[in-house]
Amino acid sequence: MANNKSAKKRILISKRNNLKNRFYKSSVRTLTKKFLKDLEIYKSSKNNSDRERAQIVLNSIYSLIDKGSKKNVYHKNTAARKKAKLATLLKTAI
Template identity: 45%
Template structure:
């Protein structure tokens, strides 16, 4: 356990930020799953709508510093490619 005041504060701040990041990552995963479900059902309209929402959620997470920009670009690219492959 930390004894120095600044170290104690760092523990508290890191815990708070970790909870925030976990919440944001969870919402991103949920948005991605909604796209995947629509793709599995081969519902082009629902998949497109879910993709727009997922892209927005991923971009917001990137803006908040939860994801690196290349990571978010990769996620969006893979989702877009999957939605476009629906015949």
Template identity: 40%
Template sequence: MANIKSAKKKVRVGRRNAKINKSYKSSIKTLLKRYRQNLKDFATNRDEKTLQTLQTLISSLYSRIDKAAKKKVFHINKAARQKSRIVSSLKKIISV
């Protein structure tokens, strides 16, 4: 348990930042799940509506991942790796 005033404040700040980081990570996971589900749907029946949905999901994922990297929730390289995997999975399905 922290006894010093600055240590108590550091604990409060850490808890606040953990909540913010968790919200970023949670929203990215949710978007990724939605993206993978739409990717599966697009693989079975290639319609234009699903492709447009995928493109909007990709843009929102990119935005959220970039913001998380900017806020130091993710390392820059992890953000780049995630974005690369998102696009490469779509390219695999389109090329087949």
């Protein structure tokens, strides 16, 4: 247990940052699963509307990853790697 004021403050800050980080990471994981599901639908149907739906989800994933990277949830190389992997998946689904 923390005994001085600065240690107690660090515990509170740590809890706050933990919630922020968990929001970004879980949201990116959830949207990635949705993107992969939409990608499978597009692969089977080859319909342009399905591709557009996957592209919309991909754009929202990019947005969350970029915001998380700006707030130091993700390292910049990790963010770039995640974005590149998802873009490659969409590109090879053609």
